[in-house]
Structures are given as C-alpha cells and as structure tokens.
Amino acid sequence: MEATLAELPLSDGSVLRYSLAEAMASSGIPAISFAAISRFEIAVARAYGVTAVGELTKVTTRSLFQAASVSKPVTATGALALVRRGKLDLDNNVNDRLKSWQVPDNEFTAKEKVTLRRLMSHTAGLSVHGFPGYAIGAQRPTVQQILDGSPPANTAPVRVVFEPGSRQEYSGGGITVEQLMMSDVTGKAFENLMRDTVLQPMGMRDSTFAQPLPDGIALRTTAGTLFDGTIVPGRSHIYPEMAAAGLWTTPTDLARFAIQTARARLGQADVVLDVTMMEQMFQKVPNGDMLGFFSDPKNPGVFTHNGGNAGFRSLLIMNSVTGNGITVMTNADGGWGLMELLSHRIGTLSGWTHDFGGPARAVWLVAITNGANMALSHFEAVRSTAQESDLNEAGRILLAKGRTDEAIKLYRRNVEVYPTSGNVYDSLAWAYEVAGDKAQATSNYRLSLGHNPANENALERLKALE
Structure with a gap:
C-alpha cells in the first residue's frame, strides 16, 4: 500500500500511480494514522509522517489526534449507558433532567419536545451545526454560556428552530445539550464521566475528553495543519464542547470502540451496552437515522461517522455484519481526500465486500x-x-x-x-x-x-x- 496508494485512470486509458508518501507530500499532510479491522479484530495499525509541519518527530500509532465529530458516537455510548442505569431516558422532555440550564420553549415545542433520542439523532430541531473551538490562552465559556451564545462564547445561541422530530438537521448544539444533561444527572465533570463510563471499560487507554489536555498527554499530540499549510496557532484549538468535538484519541482506540460496538450489537459483548441498548442505538428514528452514528444505504451493517476540527480530520467505518472496518486520522484540514483513498485501497487489498462508490477518485x-x-x-x-x-x-x-x-x-x-x-x-x-x-x-x-x-x-x- 505504501508503494501504490492509488491508481487513477485518465480518459485516454492511461493510469497515474501515487505512493502514500507522494500523496502526503503533494497535499501537505504531515501525518496520517489508521487501524484496519478484519473479522472483529485489529488486523494492522500504522502511522506515517511527523507530528507537525516543520518538525522531525515521527508519529506512532499512539500519537494523539483530535477526533472532532467522531466524539459524538462515543458520547452517545456514554449517554445510553446512563439510560441503561436509569439516570436518563430516551423519550421524555430533556428539561425534566436538566438542572443547570433549560432548553427555552417556543412555538416549535408546543406539541413536540426535545428528547435525548432526538438529540442523538439530530432530529431535535436545535440550531448550531458545529464549533470553531478556542485558541490556546483565549477565555473559554462555560457550557451554559455556549448554549446561550453569551460572551465569551463564539457561536450563536442553541435554540429550537423547527418542530422536534419533524426532520433531521445536524446539530452540534444539540450534542452540547446532551453533554450538560449527562453532567447534571451524575454530578460529574463530563471528561471524568466519559473516562469512567466508556473509555476505560472499552480499553481506550490513549483517549481523553479533557479540554485542555494535561501536560503529560499534550506531549503526545500532533499539531493541526490549516488549509494554507500553517500550524494551528498553539498547535490545536480547545473545545469545551467536549461531547460534540472534544475527544483526543488514536485510530487504534477508535478501532477498539468500533469492534466493541459491533460485538455488542450482535449480542457478543456487554462491556458498556448490552444488546437491548444496542437495538435502541441502531434503530432508525422517524425522519432520522441511528443514535450517534450514521448508516450507509449502500453497505448493509455499516455504521459510520467522520469529523473535522481546525487542522484535524477523522473517519470511522465499521460493518457489524462482516466484522471489517477502518479508522483513519490526519492532522490536516486537507485530509479528507487522502483518508478516502487510504480507506479505498485497504478495502480493495483486503477483499472487502464494500461499495466505495466506484473506482478510486482523486x-x-x-x-x-x-x-x-x-x-x-x-x-x-x-x-x-x-x-x-x-x-x-x-x-x-x-x-x-x-x-x-x-x-x-x-x-x-x-x-x-x-x-x-x-x-x-x-x-x-x-x-x-x-x-x-x-x-x-x-x-x-x-x-x-x-x-x-x-x-x-x-x-x-x-x-x-x-
């Protein structure tokens, strides 16, 4: 794969061939790391490149990247664990559980309410698609300030902008309501709650939701790279919106998470969620999709999510029928295309029965x-x-x-x-x-x-x- 990442056809019948190193250098991507899953086991994990533009330190499979929105399905697993324990429920008004803040009611909530199921499936009617993060050293808001859009928050208020349950519209704001509710009902800081509830039980030893990172962990991080090829000031942004975008992790840890999730769905594991809770996670909601993940109509059994923070890109694809999957992370805004090429190549070499949408395109x-x-x-x-x-x-x-x-x-x-x-x-x-x-x-x-x-x-x- 390193020697031939992609074979790209031209209209005259000839083919352009690229190695992984050529593709990384041409697109200005300092590092890429992946874990390939075969039959519910990690088959191979590799890391290529350096921790930051202009640095010589090579990445390893334990180098940390920001997972960005791949934080959301990990968070959903924690929320469902609280449902399993009776701390939360899926279908009642979230205001019944929220203690430190309330979703403001308006004309859109007259008949239908915001629920946890709708938060996790992006059908709650809430605003604010995503978050830009905060520069190192900048004043950071509380979660309540983020939800109200009050200084020093750098995003608009999270409000109900259409009737809950009527359609799906991606909302990082909704996931931030989920984060606050999880902390409210347990009395625990979100990063500690997720460590104890999901990360440690699933063996994700190199993962944390801590924002900002403790010094010891920060030494193992990669630095984000912007579209213009420069390093994100301070190496990365801080995301107090932890549930939506705050996970630092590795492809290997994400692969562990994907495998445990797939096995639990099949009733073969009960580390955090049992098969009953997995049925809730993977049952499509009206006018929406799964809880925490997205399905892929072309590939039955697949659950997936991708993510993008300032200077970072991530991808998780797992098939609970075949047991095959891949997790990929890069420290570059321009990493999407390379991640797709890498996934396509590994799937092809591994003989997956996965529809990637045709031959490799780049x-x-x-x-x-x-x-x-x-x-x-x-x-x-x-x-x-x-x-x-x-x-x-x-x-x-x-x-x-x-x-x-x-x-x-x-x-x-x-x-x-x-x-x-x-x-x-x-x-x-x-x-x-x-x-x-x-x-x-x-x-x-x-x-x-x-x-x-x-x-x-x-x-x-x-x-x-x-």
Whole structure:
C-alpha cells in the first residue's frame, strides 16, 4: 500500500500511480494514522509522517489526534449507558433532567419536545451545526454560556428552530445539550464521566475528553495543519464542547470502540451496552437515522461517522455484519481526500465486500500534481461515479494555492456537468471574485440564487460587490 496508494485512470486509458508518501507530500499532510479491522479484530495499525509541519518527530500509532465529530458516537455510548442505569431516558422532555440550564420553549415545542433520542439523532430541531473551538490562552465559556451564545462564547445561541422530530438537521448544539444533561444527572465533570463510563471499560487507554489536555498527554499530540499549510496557532484549538468535538484519541482506540460496538450489537459483548441498548442505538428514528452514528444505504451493517476540527480530520467505518472496518486520522484540514483513498485501497487489498462508490477518485490530487487539464481527464474517466464535490474540492485547493485560472477551469466544467446545482455556481462565482472579475462573479452568484434562493453566502457576496 505504501508503494501504490492509488491508481487513477485518465480518459485516454492511461493510469497515474501515487505512493502514500507522494500523496502526503503533494497535499501537505504531515501525518496520517489508521487501524484496519478484519473479522472483529485489529488486523494492522500504522502511522506515517511527523507530528507537525516543520518538525522531525515521527508519529506512532499512539500519537494523539483530535477526533472532532467522531466524539459524538462515543458520547452517545456514554449517554445510553446512563439510560441503561436509569439516570436518563430516551423519550421524555430533556428539561425534566436538566438542572443547570433549560432548553427555552417556543412555538416549535408546543406539541413536540426535545428528547435525548432526538438529540442523538439530530432530529431535535436545535440550531448550531458545529464549533470553531478556542485558541490556546483565549477565555473559554462555560457550557451554559455556549448554549446561550453569551460572551465569551463564539457561536450563536442553541435554540429550537423547527418542530422536534419533524426532520433531521445536524446539530452540534444539540450534542452540547446532551453533554450538560449527562453532567447534571451524575454530578460529574463530563471528561471524568466519559473516562469512567466508556473509555476505560472499552480499553481506550490513549483517549481523553479533557479540554485542555494535561501536560503529560499534550506531549503526545500532533499539531493541526490549516488549509494554507500553517500550524494551528498553539498547535490545536480547545473545545469545551467536549461531547460534540472534544475527544483526543488514536485510530487504534477508535478501532477498539468500533469492534466493541459491533460485538455488542450482535449480542457478543456487554462491556458498556448490552444488546437491548444496542437495538435502541441502531434503530432508525422517524425522519432520522441511528443514535450517534450514521448508516450507509449502500453497505448493509455499516455504521459510520467522520469529523473535522481546525487542522484535524477523522473517519470511522465499521460493518457489524462482516466484522471489517477502518479508522483513519490526519492532522490536516486537507485530509479528507487522502483518508478516502487510504480507506479505498485497504478495502480493495483486503477483499472487502464494500461499495466505495466506484473506482478510486482523486481529482484533487491530480490537480495538485499535474494541473487542471489532467485533473479533468481523470474526472472524465471516472465520471459515471463522480460527484460534484470532486471538482469543487479540487478547485478549492487550487484557489488556496493561488492557481486561480486552473480553479476556474474546473469550476466551469462542474457547472456544465451539474447545471442545476446552486453550489457549483457559488464556487465559480467566488473564483471569479478572487480573480477580480466582478461581472462574472455577480452573474454566477445570481445563477446560484436562481437554483437556491436560500444561499446566504451568495446574498452576502452580491451586497459586497454592489
């Protein structure tokens, strides 16, 4: 795998081959670490690269990365453990359990209430998608201040913005309500509660929700890398929104968590949750999905989650039917594509019966190394399974590298292929704005609004351009 990470077809029938080292160097990713799972056992764990841009210290399989939103299914396991003990319930109003703060009622809660089941499945109707974190040394808010959006919180108030249970809308704010409720009913600090309830019982010896980290643990962390290739100031952000984004861990520990979860689902383990509680976790809720995880319609038995904090990306995929899976972590904002390539390659080499959505695609990698024309050739070769995000992501990377004309070329092709998507016009408009072409930028923002009148970014940019 190290020698041949990807074999990427071109429209003329030729193939571009990349090693793992070439892909990491080209995309500016200092480190990547993974654990591959086969038949409910960790088959192999590897780590490549260095702890930070410009450093010489090599990562190991025990180097720590921020799990970001992969914190959420780990938190869900802790919440369900409290349900099992009778400390929490799934379907009653969370305000019945909250002691230090209450979800404000409004017209949306007149008939339906916010419940723990809805919090964990993102169907509670709550706002605030995610959190940017806080710089080292910056004043940090309490959880209550975060939920009310009061200083020094850097996000809006968490409020009910549509009727609970009516649809699914991802909400890190809702998971932060879950965090507070877990602490309220137990009287324990969240990081200690999760250590005692989930991390230690599941053998996750290199994991912690502590924010900020104790000095001894901090020495084993990797440093986050921003899209522009610089290190996150202070090496990483602090996330008092621990349940939603605060877990520091390793792919090996996440693999242990995934295996225990899969075995418990099959009734083969009862470390934290028994099979009855697992039935609750994996039963899809009305208008939503699982509790803590997401399913994959193309791959029966799969439960998954990914995550992104400032400078970090993470991925967990596990199949409770086959016992195969993978966990991958990087310390780079630009790590998504490499994680997908690595997962695809390991799955292929291991003979998994997993639908990855067609042959390996990496338009972004070809664009970086061989330019826009070659990237378009690769896109055409895999077009039957491609997505609009392929060209969009490649264009974003080229823009970040100052290769604006090439980015525009990719975005223009995306508009041709996906002419009804407001998002592709928005991206093309931004590229023209970067290039200083106000007329084309204005025209494409308007086209974007024609397909998506709710595009707030396009509205804001048009005001700025007028």
